[in-house]
Amino acid sequence: MKKISENKAFGGTQEVYSHFSKSNDCEMTFGVFLPEEASNNKVPILWYLSGLTCTHENAMTKSGAQVWAAEQGIALIFPDTSPRGDKIPDDQSFDLGQGAGFYVNATNDPWSKNFNMWDYITNELPELVFNNLSLDENRQSIMGHSMGGHGALTMAFTFPKTYRSVSAFSPITNPTKSDWGIKQFTAYLGEDQVKWQDYDASLLMRKNGFPGPILIDQGSADQFWDLLRPNAISEAMIEKKQAGLYRIQEGYDHSYFFISSFMEDHISFHAEALYR
Amino acid sequence: MKKISENKAFGGTQEVYSHFSKSNDCEMTFGVFLPEEASNNKVPILWYLSGLTCTHENAMTKSGAQVWAAEQGIALIFPDTSPRGDKIPDDQSFDLGQGAGFYVNATNDPWSKNFNMWDYITNELPELVFNNLSLDENRQSIMGHSMGGHGALTMAFTFPKTYRSVSAFSPITNPTKSDWGIKQFTAYLGEDQVKWQDYDASLLMRKNGFPGPILIDQGSADQFWDLLRPNAISEAMIEKKQAGLYRIQEGYDHSYFFISSFMEDHISFHAEALYR
Numbered sequence: 001m002k003k004i005s006e007n008k009a010f011g012g013t014q015e016v017y018s019h020f021s022k023s024n025d026c027e028m029t030f031g032v033f034l035p036e037e038a039s040n041n042k043v044p045i046l047w048y049l050s051g052l053t054c055t056h057e058n059a060m061t062k063s064g065a066q067v068w069a070a071e072q073g074i075a076l077i078f079p080d081t082s083p084r085g086d087k088i089p090d091d092q093s094f095d096l097g098q099g100a101g102f103y104v105n106a107t108n109d110p111w112s113k114n115f116n117m118w119d120y121i122t123n124e125l126p127e128l129v130f131n132n133l134s135l136d137e138n139r140q141s142i143m144g145h146s147m148g149g150h151g152a153l154t155m156a157f158t159f160p161k162t163y164r165s166v167s168a169f170s171p172i173t174n175p176t177k178s179d180w181g182i183k184q185f186t187a188y189l190g191e192d193q194v195k196w197q198d199y200d201a202s203l204l205m206r207k208n209g210f211p212g213p214i215l216i217d218q219g220s221a222d223q224f225w226d227l228l229r230p231n232a233i234s235e236a237m238i239e240k241k242q243a244g245l246y247r248i249q250e251g252y253d254h255s256y257f258f259i260s261s262f263m264e265d266h267i268s269f270h271a272e273a274l275y276r
Numbered sequence: 277m278k279k280i281s282e283n284k285a286f287g288g289t290q291e292v293y294s295h296f297s298k299s300n301d302c303e304m305t306f307g308v309f310l311p312e313e314a315s316n317n318k319v320p321i322l323w324y325l326s327g328l329t330c331t332h333e334n335a336m337t338k339s340g341a342q343v344w345a346a347e348q349g350i351a352l353i354f355p356d357t358s359p360r361g362d363k364i365p366d367d368q369s370f371d372l373g374q375g376a377g378f379y380v381n382a383t384n385d386p387w388s389k390n391f392n393m394w395d396y397i398t399n400e401l402p403e404l405v406f407n408n409l410s411l412d413e414n415r416q417s418i419m420g421h422s423m424g425g426h427g428a429l430t431m432a433f434t435f436p437k438t439y440r441s442v443s444a445f446s447p448i449t450n451p452t453k454s455d456w457g458i459k460q461f462t463a464y465l466g467e468d469q470v471k472w473q474d475y476d477a478s479l480l481m482r483k484n485g486f487p488g489p490i491l492i493d494q495g496s497a498d499q500f501w502d503l504l505r506p507n508a509i510s511e512a513m514i515e516k517k518q519a520g521l522y523r524i525q526e527g528y529d530h531s532y533f534f535i536s537s538f539m540e541d542h543i544s545f546h547a548e549a550l551y552r
Binding site for chain 2: 007008009010011014061062064066067219221251252253255256257258260261264
């Protein structure tokens with residue numbers, strides 16, 4: 001992997017790398033914050049998956065996560081949200097194609113060659129960073145926002161031994177029943193809705209539950225409330241008697257101002273699981 | 277003034293407004309963070325002046341200032357760095373014209389009609405916000421980054437009764453002797469260098485000093501070190517026996533990662549002066 005930039009931040013370093021991704025058959029970029037402790041020891045990792053239209057950069061510059069990660073001695077990884085480039089398929093709408101990978105492995109053309117974000121995040125990128133950075137692969141947690149909240153929840157519910165804890169801001173929770181999901185799953189996965197079920201956090205919750213702690217924050221003033229379907233995941237958690245914290249935050253919307261307002265809570269929440 | 281956006285953040289609100297500026301003869305945009313306390317009482321204000329190429333938005337989304345301002349009950353104001361628009365004079369270089377107002381009142385054509393950021397920040401914008409928002413005009417402090425650090429220091433040293441404290445990240449400290457200054461002052465103010473002196477923080481320090489507390493943070497790995505001339509202000513402070521804190525932060529560069537790393541210190545520093 002090739003270092004694009006490095007800035008000292010909060011006693012550690014905020015770094016950006018690019019590398020060729022086999023899963024997505026293109027060059028991919030990601031950001032990583034390494035706390036000061038990483039210069040001496042392998043540190044725990046918190047994956048941050050971003051939402052629609054985001055690159056690796058949005059959360060890296062706007063979430064305010066580094067201050068708390070530095071305090072807790074935790075590394076943050078900020079992957080991109082899709083493959084990108086002139087040769088990569090795209091769609092003119094903002095919620096399909098580049099910037100909208102939806103954290104699935106596409107099986108339909110023209111997407112299947114490049115849009116394999118599920119494998120990229122759960123397999124390829126971890127191997128790369130564990131081989132190259134001072135990270136402890138036995139201590140991983142995952143979080144995300146919106147489409148990235150969907151990614152974080154589905155990955156945690158599928159690989160409960162990999163991720164000790166999961167949290168989300170304003171996640172897409174039930175894509176098989178939402179216009180943020182049906183359109184994309186039809187394009188990436190095809191008409192057979194059985195294949196969609198592996199990528200639906202509410203369905204996975206009902207089926208698997210999750211053995212670790214869960215924290216979900218949802219703003220009451222979220223402009224995308226109906227698309228996120230917050231009721232689906234909360235009902236699934238109740239039905240499963242899932243231990244977890246589901247919070248409606250009064251007056252907050254879908255923006256990074258909401259995320260940064262509660263980032264301290266989320267990092268502390270994950271730190272508790274990562275240092276147990 | 278017209279509200280452009282409002283997002284709940286840290287219990288308060290992050291708002292953006294536009295208004296017609298007489299000083300700059302154009303529509304101007306600014307951001308303001310109001311802590312929760314502003315809904316009941318007039319709150320103290322911390323002005324944040326941004327650097328070259330920035331709009332009102334950079335610090336608002338990247339500095340991480342709101343978390344600490346909310347904790348201290350302080351409002352933040354994020355002005356733009358110049359007039360903007362199709363009818364406003366500009367230059368093709370990034371460090372002159374739009375995005376590079378240098379916080380002066382231009383007296384030379386074609387700039388003099390619109391580039392009056394000194395009056396805008398010290399006079400017009402305060403009047404506007406005091407008339408419209410729950411702010412205590414008797415409790416103001418000022419800070420800035422790079423070109424904005426220059427603005428903050430020169431304004432504080434000129435109006436010591438207005439600003440209780442001043443701080444800066446990586447400020448341009450001696451523009452009359454730097455390529456970040458000579459070029460712009462020649463354009464905005466003309467060849468007569470006597471007129472430049474009112475806008476040079478190091479010269480103003482030697483002349484006036486400052487009765488309140490001063491905090492300056494400068495990264496040792498700053499890529500613009502030579503243009504900022506950090507030695508000029510530190511020598512002027514020593515010569516004036518100025519009470520103040522001048523810190524070289526090892527390994528930090530000129531970016532917002534530096535700013536956010538020490539923002540907690542700066543807001544606490546100003547809070548102490550604002551609540552004295």
